[in-house]
Amino acid sequence: MTEIDQTTQTELEAAVFRRLVSHLSARSDVQNIDLMNLAGFCRNCLSNWLKDAADARGLDISKDESRERIYGMPFSEWKAQYQTEASPEQQAAFAKAQAEPH
Numbered sequence: 001m002t003e004i005d006q007t008t009q010t011e012l013e014a015a016v017f018r019r020l021v022s023h024l025s026a027r028s029d030v031q032n033i034d035l036m037n038l039a040g041f042c043r044n045c046l047s048n049w050l051k052d053a054a055d056a057r058g059l060d061i062s063k064d065e066s067r068e069r070i071y072g073m074p075f076s077e078w079k080a081q082y083q084t085e086a087s088p089e090q091q092a093a094f095a096k097a098q099a100e101p102h
Contacts, residue, residue: 021046025072028082037093046070 004012024030024043032042044067051066067075086094 021070021072024070028078031084031086031090033086033090033094037090037097040097043067043070 024046032044035042047063047067047070050069051061051063054061054066064075071078
């Protein structure tokens with residue numbers, strides 16, 4: 001495996017993160033509950049992780065600001081434009097996944 005210095009590693013990871021956020025922005029048809037059911041995380045998780053990282057560095061980023069960075073718009077606008085009501089099947093799969101030990 002090629003040796004990669006820490007700065008380059010961080011830059012690569014940042015590029016991957018930006019690509020993931022861009023991909024999720026382009027796939028507004030994929031609901032957060034679907035992401036949670038399949039992968040165990042969603043856009044809200046990403047925004048929470050971003051806020052946690054900012055907090056750890058002493059940066060004052062609000063929950064709303066971190067969500068806007070992930071969603072590309074205020075969360076309320078994203079919800080109004082793209083979020084659909086979860087089906088009973090989606091809700092059942094979510095409840096089952098949450099009940100399982102991690």
